[in-house]
Amino acid sequence: MLSLSAHADAQLDSAIKNPANWAAQAGDYANQRYSDLKQINASNVGKLQASWTLSTGVLRGHEGSPLVVGDTMYIHSPFPNKVIAVSLKDQTFKWKYEPKQDAAVVPVMCCDTVNRGLAYGDGKIFLQQADTTLVALDAVTGKVVWSVKNGDPKVGETNTNAPHVFKDKVITGISGGEFGVRGRVTAYDIKTGKEVWKGYSVGPDAEMLIDPAKTVTWTDGKLAPVGKDSSIKTWQGDQWKIGGGTTWGWYSYDPKTNLMYYGSGNPSTWNPKQRPGDNKWSMSIWARDVDTGKVKWVYQMTPHDEWDFDGINEMILADVNVKGQKVPALVHFDRNGFGYTLNRETGELLVAEKYDPAVNWATHVDMKTGRPQVVAKYSTEQNGEDVNSKGICPAALGSKDQQPATFDRKSGLFLVPTNHVCMDYEPFRVEYTAGQPYVGATLSMFPAPNSHGGMGNFIAWDAGTGKIAWSKPEKFSVWSGALATAGDVVFYGTLEGYLKAVSPKDGKELWKFKVPSGIIGNVFTYEYSGKQYVGVYSGIGGWAGIGMAAGLENAQDGLGAVGGYKDLAKYTDLGGALFVFALPSN
DSSP states (O other): OOOGGGGSOHHHHHHHHSTTOBOSTTSSTTOOOEEOOOSSOTTTGGGOEEEEEEEOSOOSOOOSOOEEETTEEEEEOSTTTOEEEEETTTOOEEEEEOOOOOGGGGGGOTTOSOOOOOEEETTEEEEEOTTSEEEEEETTTOOEEEEEEOOOGGGTOBOOSOOEEETTEEEEOOBOGGGTOBOEEEEEETTTOOEEEEEESSSOHHHHTOOTTTOEEEETTEEEEOOTTTTGGGSSTTGGGGOBOOOOSOOEEETTTTEEEEEOOOBSOSOGGGSOSOOTTTTEEEEEETTTOOEEEEEESSTTOSSOOOOOOOEEEEEEEETTEEEEEEEEEOTTSEEEEEETTTOOEEEEEESSTTOOSEEEEOTTTOOEEEOGGGOHHHHOTTOOEEEESSOTTOSSOSOOOEEETTTTEEEEEEEOEEEEEEEOOOOOOTTSOOOOEEEEEEEOSSSSSSSEEEEEEETTTTEEEEEEEESSOOOSBOEEETTTEEEEEOTTSEEEEEOTTTOOEEEEEEOSSOOOSBOEEEEETTEEEEEEEEOOOTTTTHHHHHTOOSTTTGGGHHHHTGGGGGTOOOOOEEEEEEOOOO
């Protein structure tokens, strides 16, 4: 009998198992963002120095991180989505790829021209371009092996997500919830680029690859089949056809269950009055079979979303102690401010607690129904169109956006970059026109009141109890992906441009370094020639930095972020560079 790994991509499997590499965006399939490297540790991290730097030649926001496989680093950029293969021996360029994309795609990108990174497998580097073209490049030469389009920018479909390689497939999503795009994930054959399956977030059962009798969800204190037309029944008429639920976040994979896990985003439009019902299955956690795309279980975090609490944040797979039992868990820090722990094999809801004390739109999640209990004062649906609902926490960008957390295997804690931001939200009626914004709300953002005055915290979270172990305040949102290592060090970056190292035990700052432009990239580490390196992109942008990245000045532009983050301009400016650090040689 063939083992599961016999069908896996042998090159990627092997590369992930060697901690000298950083062969996937999260370092592994489980999205743990943890490294076994420990040459850099809590006692010597204070000596870290810049080892080398490299300009990407592009401004705007730099999210994601490079990949490292063997003696080569693969770097990506925001639009126009350059790829550069760099020799680790002497930092020379082995090859460069710059796609020819129509600049008309830029205006239909919601929140900056970011790209979250590359994937590796089968001797190829995979790039998901902004214009929805998925490209397979020969990892040695940079030549195009195959390419395929998975969307149409003319109707607002773009891409910002990293593709993911699971087994013999490359899996990618779609962006454009703010343009009425219908979300989906698509799996392509790694060798040929041929479409294998496609699963939508909303719509008919067959198109979502849901089996009404076998696909289950958490309801009434147990797991039960979702039933026939579980999505269509929760939309008015044909609204599901422009229903959102886009899929531009991070995906994880468990070889044991053969399931991939990911989140679907907000429903379209942001005006809840225009789309009565639960709007399933936007804002949901999905468990799909990698071979067929069929849905084993699905769970909706925010039914009938009224606040743009997008559900795309990463699913971290780890074994967690819940009430004295070791559980094969999925841990998810949702935009809505609740940290969820579910059994990843069954979909059972185990924990749902606030991971920022400022969260006020709901009192709690009812563990029997799985539904958040909404506070009437902050319900934009109840308050109505053209009414400004004030003081909602968190803001639309969530208590955490796409910036991924890390799991420290030694302490069992999750280290989470968070936003400590609230908003005023005024929905208004909007008509759908293909390719035009379909938002229907005006937002203003500001730091959480009656708190430390800043817009972020870096926290440690116990996913078994749903409690914050410690919290370190930051002046701005922590918009960088974190990294934990076996050296008892956790790294993250700040919007004003500091790369920081802290202790996972208590958050004590061990080291920091100011880079030229704010950090919204994800910290990574690798080893070359016996030496450990830590790196991160410097390049302000993304939703939080969209005002600087796109030169916007109206406080309500950038879907409300421009006014909220206006003080960033006092601390940093545009950039586009990679910074790599190491201990001194002597």
